[in-house]
Amino acid sequence: MAEDQRARILDASAQLLARQPNARMDDIAKSAGVSRATLHRYFPGRETLLVVLEQVAAEKMQAAVAMADLASGPAPVAVIRLIEECESVAPYLALLYQQGGEVSADGSYSRWAEIDTDLTTFFRRGQQQGEFVLTLTPAWLTDAFFSLVTSASWSISEGRVAARDFVHCVGAVLLPALTTERSEIIA
Amino acid sequence: MAEDQRARILDASAQLLARQPNARMDDIAKSAGVSRATLHRYFPGRETLLVVLEQVAAEKMQAAVAMADLASGPAPVAVIRLIEECESVAPYLALLYQQGGEVSADGSYSRWAEIDTDLTTFFRRGQQQGEFVLTLTPAWLTDAFFSLVTSASWSISEGRVAARDFVHCVGAVLLPALTTERSEIIA
Amino acid sequence: MAEDQRARILDASAQLLARQPNARMDDIAKSAGVSRATLHRYFPGRETLLVVLEQVAAEKMQAAVAMADLASGPAPVAVIRLIEECESVAPYLALLYQQGGEVSADGSYSRWAEIDTDLTTFFRRGQQQGEFVLTLTPAWLTDAFFSLVTSASWSISEGRVAARDFVHCVGAVLLPALTTERSEIIA
Amino acid sequence: MAEDQRARILDASAQLLARQPNARMDDIAKSAGVSRATLHRYFPGRETLLVVLEQVAAEKMQAAVAMADLASGPAPVAVIRLIEECESVAPYLALLYQQGGEVSADGSYSRWAEIDTDLTTFFRRGQQQGEFVLTLTPAWLTDAFFSLVTSASWSISEGRVAARDFVHCVGAVLLPALTTERSEIIA
DNA sequence: TATGAATGAGTCTTCATTCAT
DNA sequence: AATGAATGAAGACTCATTCAT
Numbered sequence: 001m002a003e004d005q006r007a008r009i010l011d012a013s014a015q016l017l018a019r020q021p022n023a024r025m026d027d028i029a030k031s032a033g034v035s036r037a038t039l040h041r042y043f044p045g046r047e048t049l050l051v052v053l054e055q056v057a058a059e060k061m062q063a064a065v066a067m068a069d070l071a072s073g074p075a076p077v078a079v080i081r082l083i084e085e086c087e088s089v090a091p092y093l094a095l096l097y098q099q100g101g102e103v104s105a106d107g108s109y110s111r112w113a114e115i116d117t118d119l120t121t122f123f124r125r126g127q128q129q130g131e132f133v134l135t136l137t138p139a140w141l142t143d144a145f146f147s148l149v150t151s152a153s154w155s156i157s158e159g160r161v162a163a164r165d166f167v168h169c170v171g172a173v174l175l176p177a178l179t180t181e182r183s184e185i186i187a
Numbered sequence: 188m189a190e191d192q193r194a195r196i197l198d199a200s201a202q203l204l205a206r207q208p209n210a211r212m213d214d215i216a217k218s219a220g221v222s223r224a225t226l227h228r229y230f231p232g233r234e235t236l237l238v239v240l241e242q243v244a245a246e247k248m249q250a251a252v253a254m255a256d257l258a259s260g261p262a263p264v265a266v267i268r269l270i271e272e273c274e275s276v277a278p279y280l281a282l283l284y285q286q287g288g289e290v291s292a293d294g295s296y297s298r299w300a301e302i303d304t305d306l307t308t309f310f311r312r313g314q315q316q317g318e319f320v321l322t323l324t325p326a327w328l329t330d331a332f333f334s335l336v337t338s339a340s341w342s343i344s345e346g347r348v349a350a351r352d353f354v355h356c357v358g359a360v361l362l363p364a365l366t367t368e369r370s371e372i373i374a
Numbered sequence: 375m376a377e378d379q380r381a382r383i384l385d386a387s388a389q390l391l392a393r394q395p396n397a398r399m400d401d402i403a404k405s406a407g408v409s410r411a412t413l414h415r416y417f418p419g420r421e422t423l424l425v426v427l428e429q430v431a432a433e434k435m436q437a438a439v440a441m442a443d444l445a446s447g448p449a450p451v452a453v454i455r456l457i458e459e460c461e462s463v464a465p466y467l468a469l470l471y472q473q474g475g476e477v478s479a480d481g482s483y484s485r486w487a488e489i490d491t492d493l494t495t496f497f498r499r500g501q502q503q504g505e506f507v508l509t510l511t512p513a514w515l516t517d518a519f520f521s522l523v524t525s526a527s528w529s530i531s532e533g534r535v536a537a538r539d540f541v542h543c544v545g546a547v548l549l550p551a552l553t554t555e556r557s558e559i560i561a
Numbered sequence: 562m563a564e565d566q567r568a569r570i571l572d573a574s575a576q577l578l579a580r581q582p583n584a585r586m587d588d589i590a591k592s593a594g595v596s597r598a599t600l601h602r603y604f605p606g607r608e609t610l611l612v613v614l615e616q617v618a619a620e621k622m623q624a625a626v627a628m629a630d631l632a633s634g635p636a637p638v639a640v641i642r643l644i645e646e647c648e649s650v651a652p653y654l655a656l657l658y659q660q661g662g663e664v665s666a667d668g669s670y671s672r673w674a675e676i677d678t679d680l681t682t683f684f685r686r687g688q689q690q691g692e693f694v695l696t697l698t699p700a701w702l703t704d705a706f707f708s709l710v711t712s713a714s715w716s717i718s719e720g721r722v723a724a725r726d727f728v729h730c731v732g733a734v735l736l737p738a739l740t741t742e743r744s745e746i747i748a
Numbered sequence: 749t750a751t752g753a754a755t756g757a758g759t760c761t762t763c764a765t766t767c768a769t
Numbered sequence: 770a771a772t773g774a775a776t777g778a779a780g781a782c783t784c785a786t787t788c789a790t
Contacts, residue, residue: 021208021209021285022209024783024784024785025784025786026784026785034750035751036751036785036786037749037750037751037787038749038750040785040786040787041749044786045785045786046784046785046786097284097285098208098285099208135355135359136356136359136360139342139347139348140339140342140347140348140352140356143338143339143341143342143347143348144338144339144356144360146338147335147337147338148335150334151330151331151334152327152330152331154330155326160326160327161324161326161327161330165327168322169327169331172322172323173323173331174360176363176364176366176368177359177360177361177363179367180363180366180367189773189774192774211758211759211760212759212760212761213759221775221776222775222777223760223776224761224762224763224777224778225774225776227760227761227762228774228775228776231762232760232761233759233760233761376752379753395582395583395659395660396582396583398779398781399780399781399782400781409754409755409756410781411754411755411756411757411783412753414781414782415754415755418783419781419782420781420782471658472582472658472659473582507733509729510733510734511722513716513721513722514713514716514721514722514726514730517713517715517716517721517722518712518713518730521708521709521711521712522708522709524708525704525705525708526704526705528704529701529704534700535698535704539701542696543697546694546696546697547705547734547735547738548734548738550737550738550740550741550742551733551734551735551737551738553741554737554740554741555737585763585764586763586764587763587764595770596770596771596772597765597771597772598766598770598771598772599770599771601764601766602770605765606765607763607764607765750790751790752788752789753787753788753789753790754787754788754789755787755788756784756785756786757783757784757785757786758782758783758784758785759781759782759783760780760781760782760783761779761780761781761782762778762779762780763776763779763780764776764777764778764779765776765777765778766774766775766776767773767774767775767776768772768773768774768775769773769774
């Protein structure tokens with residue numbers, strides 16, 4: 001089906017571009033198992049492909065945030081839900097990191113701002129409810145979260161980490177950081 | 188002086204390329220305050236520039252690891268030393284992440300392997316001495332470390348985090364992760 | 375057909391480069407009736423084009439020498455055969471003269487050495503059999519031969535000599551020189 | 562003396578450019594034993610240098626033709642005089658051949674046309690006086706003359722011919738060609 | 749739909765030239 | 770006068786894109 005084809009191309013593109021930001025259209029087409037012509041029919045122009053990838057990434061991330069239901073229940077548990085939901089989005093996030101934020105569809109900026117706000121708000125809630133430490137800013141926690149998610153995705157694709165350990169790896173780093181005062185450790 | 192100029196170009200290049208992996212030679216030159224031709228005089232060809240940047244990154248990182256003296260003293264304290272030493276290297280590491288590992292000078296592979304081994308060995312030591320948790324592999328800890336360091340560097344350059352908080356931000360995430368069982372938290 | 379195109383480009387390149395050693399890729403492409411990019415598709419890089427041209431020249435010249443069957447029959451008649459065979463090679467030889475011998479494919483040096491040897495040997499045979507004068511060295515006769523052939527080709531392309539007179543022009547200069555003592559003239 | 566310096570640069574430039582048409586200004590300066598700055602002071606711009614070289618070549622060639630006094634005495638003897646006079650001009654002629662006639666000072670075209678006319682006229686005179694064969698056009702004889710002169714110069718600089726044999730080599734090829742019917746030979 | 753040919757546009761690279769020491 | 774630094778201008782090269790098969 002055409003939709004499948006489209007999705008397949010998007011996934012393959014994300015995978016490849018996350019690794020090789022400068023990959024040529026030829027290589028992208030090959031990695032998706034289609035011809036250049038087909039690639040061009042689905043996404044007329046490299047620009048278009050990148051924009052669509054970013055939009056898809058934003059949509060997937062928004063969906064993940066929504067699914068995680070960050071406003072409900074204990075914040076530490078919500079973090080785990082968020083990580084779980086982000087697993088399938090991770091390759092797309094990695095791609096964006098690689099592209100250096102140069103791509104930007106029209107409505108995308110606001111979407112990412114919204115996502116950023118959602119996460120920031122969530123971390124702030126955790127702090128206000130006394131579940132998260134106060135020593136780190138919500139902004140940095142958000143950045144660190146994205147960083148660990150994309151890094152885990154990268155480590156998995158490099159074979160340095162088992163695919164099934166994604167949630168564990170991110171969670172086992174992030175949760176202690178969120179809930180444990182560093183002073184407790186040093187002391 | 189010529190050496191100064193060279194160093195200035197390298198720094199500017201690292202800064203810019205970390206943000207825009209596809210930055211044109213024009214922009215790189217401009218960011219360093221010289222003309223394209225001058226940039227080419229110092230580093231003949233984009234390839235050369237990237238290779239040199241990678242070599243410099245490897246050298247700086249090796250030096251940082253050496254300075255941190257990872258084999259001595261309590262592992263948690265050594266981690267802090269390592270983070271401190273890495274602060275100035277971070278922009279170069281960020282650059283490498285962006286380039287997707289496509290660059291590689293001749294002797295560099297072994298250098299990075301050595302660095303990787305040093306860090307992996309260090310995290311393993313911490314685990315064996317009971318100072319670090321056993322729930323995460325040394326390989327992932329190494330990746331997570333690099334991830335947080337580069338991310339913090341990026342957040343600072345984006346103005347999302349104060350420059351003086353570099354060590355604190357990375358440490359306050361990494362140390363709890365290294366020393367606290369996640370089960371303790373969930374429970 | 376692709377092969378035709380390739381040959382057409384080679385011929386046009388030889389023609390043009392023989393006249394304008396520094397011709398730009400633009401002009402070469404234009405003279406072949408294709409775009410720069412297409413020219414680059416067939417011959418990636420100016421270097422490659424020149425190397426291929428030299429190889430083709432060497433092959434053509436070797437074939438011409440072989441066809442002339444220099445070892446058989448009266449030497450003066452063989453010279454005429456050689457000139458006839460060289461007519462189509464002449465533009466390529468002219469090109470090489472212009473490039474100043476800077477181009478050199480890997481196996482080409484030996485090929486040219488072989489051609490040089492063949493001609494030198496031929497002229498020596500003529501001398502030993504008493505058909506050619508002894509007052510000029512085989513080496514110079516070889517050089518003079520190449521010189522006249524390329525010059526005739528040039529004169530024709532400049533419209534100073536009729537194309538059909540190629541063999542006559544070269545032969546009528548070379549044959550008397552080979553067979554007549556200068557002393558006979560002066561005297 | 563300044564004039565000496567200038568002449569030395571011109572000679573070295575002619576020598577080098579005859580061999581390497583694309584030689585860089587750096588190399589030209591080095592071959593003349595002066596610095597780039599000095600080269601630029603004497604000849605502001607590559608264009609200028611080439612134009613001057615062409616002018617000098619034309620002047621020298623005109624002088625050679627004048628010295629040979631082509632209108633006087635037996636034509637065959639005049640040819641020898643011409644060759645003798647051309648020996649020192651040969652490197653400059655070789656240079657022009659290499660540059661593909663792209664250079665052209667303002668007054669130069671007429672100068673070369675004049676030279677060409679002088680030689681053509683001379684060969685025609687020889688033919689009309691029955692001293693030269695009628696089977697070759699004056700235009701081709703002129704071209705062949707230049708060809709042999711430059712070729713001999715090249716062979717000498719390559720070490721394939723002894724420097725002292727210049728006149729002999731050119732004369733022993735050209736004179737028989739001018740005075741002997743090819744039909745006499747074949748027959 | 750896939751493939752090969754062709755090209756325009758944009759980037760990279762080089763070199764002649766000037767300036768300062 | 771010579772050398773090293775710097776640059777504008779010009780050319781080489783690559784790649785995304787289109788077309789024809």
